[in-house]
Amino acid sequence: MAPQDQDTGEFGEFGGRHVPELLEGPLDQLATAFENVAQTPAFRAEFLDVLEEYAGRPTPLYHAENLSAEYGADIYLKREDLLHGGAHKINNAVGQALLAKKAGRDRLIAETGAGQHGTATAMVGALFDLDTEIYMGEKDVERQKMNVFRMRLMGAKVNEVTRGNAGLADAVDAALEDLAENVENTHYLVGSVVGPDPFPRMVREFQSVIGDEAREQILDRTGELPDAAVACVGGGSNAIGLFHAFRDDDVAFYGGEGGGEGAESGRHAAPLTEGKSDVLHGMKTRVIDEDVDVHSVSAGLDYPGVGPEHAMFRAVGRCEYRGITDEEALEAFRTLSELEGIVPALESSHAIALAKQIADDHDTVVVNLSGRGDKDMEQAAELFDLGS
């Protein structure tokens, strides 16, 4: 197993906590709350109960026979797209909101790219009666209008972020500033396995329900572990959520990053395949080069960094990461829609495209279908000429 320090949130040489002193004390408190409260059986039971009753867990593990025939391997889809809100994001949102409430916070803030995490945060804000403010890049507000409306309908305030690149990274900056100002009553509900400790290990804990279920389901179904597990990687929470249960098993891991217009294009969001080590948003991790324009067809993968555990997995060779281009992702988006009648999120389409690439090398593959594609229909209608 790869080296890892549970207490400090270091993943090999990655992770840690690189924040101003102001946030150190509050993050210490959060880490303590996570260790002492979130891992108790009582908390765990309450968490799983909300996921079951409210969010719709467990999700099916679906043997996609048509896709399997097309790609040439047995492909099982972990249907996180069927969760309330349409993506895996709700798992983490429920966990953190419960914890925030127990820690006496009465306000939630969050960043969002595709709007899925913002939506999940708005949902738990409404459910647990917490004031909720979402930061979202102007660019993403444009392309994910429906999610903005949903968030507002549920009572969240959505702040459009216009600075910098007006994308996900800038939304994180804005949320961190808000946190610095309001740290006494506010919990920053980080949406992925990114940021300063304890976020990467905390979000992993809440998302690992995905892999826990998938492992049991595939064993029930086939009597064996899968040969490979595949997921898309933006910050990387759905991937870590799937992988964690299999990390000590003989199961190959594959992560599909936002390859954008290709490695040579200078327009991508693939820090694992094309980046370097750097400090970003309070963590040491892999980040794309300065001269690369952060871009992916999918708003949820459009992030210049990645969770530190992925940076470590890459460094020690536990997971193979590939940049999936916009074009490959769109093709997979279409294939899954046509063959299975399942419209995947553009993010998850990267995982489907990657499954196609590795299908020849493995017999049984579990793919995390992390979200549904409803939010992407406007974009798809334009790209595929689906009429008006």
Added chain:
Amino acid sequence: MTRANSRALAEAFADGPAFVPYLVAGDPDCESSKAYVEALVRGGADVVELGLPFSEPIAEGPTIQSAIARALESGMTPERFFEFVADLDVDVPLVCMTYYNLVYQYGREETGEPGPEPFVRRAAEVGIEGFVVPDLPAEEAGPLRDACDEYGLDLVFVVAPTTRGERLERIMEQVSGYVYVQARLGTTGARSDVSRATDESLDRLREYDVPKAVGFGISTGDHAERIVAGGADGVIVGSALIDVVADGVENDDPTAEVAARLEEKARELKAGTRRGATASGARSERT
């Protein structure tokens, strides 16, 4: 135990409260920026904090972020920063404020692996007396602390309103030169009032024998006076000065004019710290 490696820094705080202005080096270009630093020193600066811009300024508000963006655009890099400092014609101690990644990565090509020593060595060469590295926690500061000790530089830490208990003790074990007392919650930026959190922070630090310089939100001579009267050994002013630089950029004013305005603002702030010292002195005589 108080540490001060740099004699110049210790002296700057020895004769009454210090006025410590902050500017981003290279904002909006190296030549103007040099004139601005020199103007602040003429206006009474006792120490100057110089920001070495980094593209992920997590503790900074919009004012300083814009300054950092302007400096990066003008081509500021660590190497140019050192040349900039070497070129400065000032007789007060200079403190470099930057983010740990730059310190850590500098000289990686030379030594083959990252670490703070090459950065500190080069900083010492050009006459820098200390560092503030806001994103470096005390418990991870060992290597930088060692390099500072080796080259006779000081390492300043920020103490925030949320810093208490063991965290505070760990920081006070590592700090030297002066401690940067963050006056209030939030990120950097000029404010119209001075927070009560400052008094509470100064109270918590009273037992430690190291100069306490208060920053975040101080924008007028009256603020400076009140902060010093409240027990601070110095005031750090950044955003209010950068506002002057930003106005100059906006209106395309000549460098000399902007420099004169900065000098004037520095005099106001310095005069405020002096008034505060008188008030503080009078009070301690009464008690």
